[in-house]
Amino acid sequence: MSTRDSIQDWLATDGHVWLHLAKTLLAAFIAMGLAMRFELPQPRVAMTTTFVLMQPFSGMVLAKSVYRFAGTALGMLAALALGAVFVQQTELYVLALTIWVAACTALAVRYRQFRWYGFVLAGYTAALIGIPAVTDPNSLLIATLMRGAEVMLGIVCSSLVSALVFPRHASATLAQSLDARRMRFAAFAADVLRARLSRIARERRFADFVDEIVGFEATRGFAAYESPAMRQDSATLAHLNSAFMDACTRLHALDQSMKRLRASNAQCALDALAPFLGELARAFDGGISCEQLECFKHTLPKRLRDAQLTLADADRATQLDFTTSGELLYRFVDDTIRYASTAHGQASNHESAARYEARTNRFVLGATFMRTAIVIAATAWFWIVTAWPSGGHAVIGATLACALASASARPAKFIAQMAAGAAGAIVAGYVFLCHVYPAIDGFALLCAALAPPLAAGAFLAMRADTAGYGTGSCVFFCLLAAPDNRIVYDPGLLLNNGIAIFVSMLGACLACAVVVPPRSPWLVGKTIAELRAQAVLACEGKLAGLAGRFHSRTHDLMSQLRGLLTRRSREHRHALSWMLVTLEVGQAMIDLRREARGLPAQRFPADLRLAWSMSLARVLRDVAALFRAPGDAALRRAIASVVASIVIAQSMLDHVRAERDARRDTQRVLACLHFLRTALVDPDAPFGSHR
Incomplete structure (x- = not known):
C-alpha cells in the first residue's frame, strides 16, 4: 500500500476520531475563553455544554443544540416558577423540584433520540440553577440568567465549530449506508430463496435489520438539520424506510411459508415453486434491479396459473399451499420493487410516507419516574436533615446521574462507570488546583494544560463500552475543577464536593440496580x-x-x-x-x-x-x-x-x-x-x- 493510500485509509478511520477530539477541545476552549472575556461567573458550565453537545456530524450537533436550547429555557422557567411559589420553603421546594426532574426524565425516555436531551436538560437545568438557590433565594433570578447565558454560549460555540471546521455531514454517510443496506438485503434475499441459511441465522439477520431500521430513523432526523435539501428529502427517506420494513416483512412471510411446506413434505407444491424461487434468487445476485423485478412481476401471475394446472390432480390442500405461496411471492416482489424504486428516487408522487412512530411502554416510564424520584428525594432529604455543606452537590450529582443514564438499557452499569470517571476527575482536579493552575500564566498555556485530561475523557466518551467513564470524567472535571474567572484555591472544598457527588452516584447506581431495573x-x-x-x-x-x-x-x-x-x-x-x-x-x-x-x-x-x-x-x-x-x-x-x-x-x-x-x-x-x-x-x- 502506498503512502497516499495509507493516509487516506487513516483519514477514513482513525482520522475521524482525532478530528472529532480536536474539534471538541477547540469548541470547549473557545467557550471558556469567551465566558471569561464576558466575565460570566462560571465558564466551566459553558465548557461542560460543549462536551455534552459535540458529535461527529454537524447535523447531530445542530439537532442536539436545538433541543438543548429548548430544554434549557424550559428548565430556567421551571426553576424561577418553583422558586417563586415555594420561596423560603425548602422542603416543599425540593419536593417540587424532585417531581419536576423525575417527570422530565420519564418524558426523556418516552421521547428518545435528540428529543431525549431536551427533556433531560429541562430537568437537570432546573436542579443546577435551583439547588444552590435553596439556601439563598434572593440569588435565584441572577443565577438563572447567568446559567442560561453560559449554556447558550456553549451551544453557539459547539454549533459553529462543528459546522465551519472540517464539517462532516450525515447525509453523505446516510447515502453510503443506504447502498450498503440494499446490497445486504439483496444477498440475504438470495440466500433465503435458495434455503441456504439455518433458522437461527435467518432470525439473527432479521433482527439486525431491526437495528438498521431504527438507526436509520435517528440518522434521518438529525440529517434534516444540515441543509434545506435534506429537509425536503426527509419525507422520501421516511417512505424508503417504510418500504424497507414492508419488504423485510414480506421476505419473512415467504420464508415461513416455504419452511412450512418443507416441514409438511408438500413436495408437489415445492417442485412447482422451485423455478420461480431460483429465478428470483438469480435476480438478486447482482443487487436489486427494478427492471428485472418488473419483468418478473409482469409475467408471474400467468406463469403461476400455468404451474397450478400441473397440480390439477393434487388434493385441495396442496393447491391451496401453492396458491398461498405464490401470492406471498408476488407481494414480496411488489414490495421489493417499491423499495428499490424509492431508493432510486422513482417513488410515485401520490404515495405518502408513513410517519415512523416510536413508543415506550408506560410501565417503563413509571419505573423511570419512580427510580429518579427515590434517588433525588433520598439525597435531598439527607442534605436537609444533616445540613451537609456539600449536600447540594450531592443532589446535583444524583440528578445528573439519573438523567444521563436514562437513555441506557443498563443504567446501573452506566452510572457506575460515571462514578469511576468522576473519581478520576476528582483526582485530576486536585492535581490541577494544587500544582498546575498556580504554575501557569496566560490563556494559551491554560488550554495546553487542560487538553490532556479533557481529550482522554472525550476519547472514552466516543466508545459505547466506555461512554460512562468518559462522560463522568469530562462533565465532573469541568464542574469541579475547571477554572472560573475568579479561581478559589481550596482543595478541601473540591474534595468535599467531589466526595458528595461520588457518594450520590453510588446511591443512584444502587437504586437503578434494585428499584425495578430495566432488565427485570x-x-x-x-x-x-x-x-x-x-x-x-x-x-x-x-x-x-x-x-x-x-x-x-x-x-x-x-x-x-x-x-x-x-x-x-x-x-x-x-x-x-x-x-x-x-x-x-x-x-x-x-x-x-x-x-x-x-x-x-x-x-x-x-x-x-x-x-x-x-x-x-x-x-x-x-x-x-x-x-x-x-x-x-x-x-x-x-x-x-x-x-x-x-x-x-x-x-x-x-x-x-x-x-x-x-x-x-x-x-x-x-x-x-x-x-x-x-x-x-x-x-x-x-x-x-x-x-
Whole structure:
C-alpha cells in the first residue's frame, strides 16, 4: 500500500476520531475563553455544554443544540416558577423540584433520540440553577440568567465549530449506508430463496435489520438539520424506510411459508415453486434491479396459473399451499420493487410516507419516574436533615446521574462507570488546583494544560463500552475543577464536593440496580406485551395508514428489547420469536382486512355474505384475544375461527370460479386465511403455554 493510500485509509478511520477530539477541545476552549472575556461567573458550565453537545456530524450537533436550547429555557422557567411559589420553603421546594426532574426524565425516555436531551436538560437545568438557590433565594433570578447565558454560549460555540471546521455531514454517510443496506438485503434475499441459511441465522439477520431500521430513523432526523435539501428529502427517506420494513416483512412471510411446506413434505407444491424461487434468487445476485423485478412481476401471475394446472390432480390442500405461496411471492416482489424504486428516487408522487412512530411502554416510564424520584428525594432529604455543606452537590450529582443514564438499557452499569470517571476527575482536579493552575500564566498555556485530561475523557466518551467513564470524567472535571474567572484555591472544598457527588452516584447506581431495573423480567414482560399488542392494532386499528404504524411500532419495541436483553440468550430468542410472529400475523391480518374490503359482495348469496361477515369478525376478535393473552385455549379458538372462515371462503370461491376478477379477489382472501392458519399452527410459534 502506498503512502497516499495509507493516509487516506487513516483519514477514513482513525482520522475521524482525532478530528472529532480536536474539534471538541477547540469548541470547549473557545467557550471558556469567551465566558471569561464576558466575565460570566462560571465558564466551566459553558465548557461542560460543549462536551455534552459535540458529535461527529454537524447535523447531530445542530439537532442536539436545538433541543438543548429548548430544554434549557424550559428548565430556567421551571426553576424561577418553583422558586417563586415555594420561596423560603425548602422542603416543599425540593419536593417540587424532585417531581419536576423525575417527570422530565420519564418524558426523556418516552421521547428518545435528540428529543431525549431536551427533556433531560429541562430537568437537570432546573436542579443546577435551583439547588444552590435553596439556601439563598434572593440569588435565584441572577443565577438563572447567568446559567442560561453560559449554556447558550456553549451551544453557539459547539454549533459553529462543528459546522465551519472540517464539517462532516450525515447525509453523505446516510447515502453510503443506504447502498450498503440494499446490497445486504439483496444477498440475504438470495440466500433465503435458495434455503441456504439455518433458522437461527435467518432470525439473527432479521433482527439486525431491526437495528438498521431504527438507526436509520435517528440518522434521518438529525440529517434534516444540515441543509434545506435534506429537509425536503426527509419525507422520501421516511417512505424508503417504510418500504424497507414492508419488504423485510414480506421476505419473512415467504420464508415461513416455504419452511412450512418443507416441514409438511408438500413436495408437489415445492417442485412447482422451485423455478420461480431460483429465478428470483438469480435476480438478486447482482443487487436489486427494478427492471428485472418488473419483468418478473409482469409475467408471474400467468406463469403461476400455468404451474397450478400441473397440480390439477393434487388434493385441495396442496393447491391451496401453492396458491398461498405464490401470492406471498408476488407481494414480496411488489414490495421489493417499491423499495428499490424509492431508493432510486422513482417513488410515485401520490404515495405518502408513513410517519415512523416510536413508543415506550408506560410501565417503563413509571419505573423511570419512580427510580429518579427515590434517588433525588433520598439525597435531598439527607442534605436537609444533616445540613451537609456539600449536600447540594450531592443532589446535583444524583440528578445528573439519573438523567444521563436514562437513555441506557443498563443504567446501573452506566452510572457506575460515571462514578469511576468522576473519581478520576476528582483526582485530576486536585492535581490541577494544587500544582498546575498556580504554575501557569496566560490563556494559551491554560488550554495546553487542560487538553490532556479533557481529550482522554472525550476519547472514552466516543466508545459505547466506555461512554460512562468518559462522560463522568469530562462533565465532573469541568464542574469541579475547571477554572472560573475568579479561581478559589481550596482543595478541601473540591474534595468535599467531589466526595458528595461520588457518594450520590453510588446511591443512584444502587437504586437503578434494585428499584425495578430495566432488565427485570416483569418490565421486559410488559414490553413484550406491548409488542404483542401491535398485532391487536393490526386487527382493530383504522386501515388508513395502519401498515406504517404497525411496522414502525413493532420494530421500535423490538429495538428496545434488543438493548435490554443479552444477545443470543434464551430471553432474547423468545422476544425475537414474538417480534417475528407479530410481524407475520399482523401483516396477514392487515392484508386480510384490505382484501376482504375489496370482495365483490353482490356476487354472493345473502346467506353466504352474512356467514362470511360473521366469520371474519370472529377471526379478528379471536386473533386479537390470542395476542392479548396467549394460551392454549385462546390458540385453539383462533385456529377454529380461521378454519371456519377458510371453509366459507372456499364456498365463496366455488360461486365465482367462472368470473376471473371475482375469483382472483376471493383467492387472495383465501390465501391470507390459509397463511394465517399455518402461522398459528406452526410448532415454532410462541403461542401456547408449552412453547
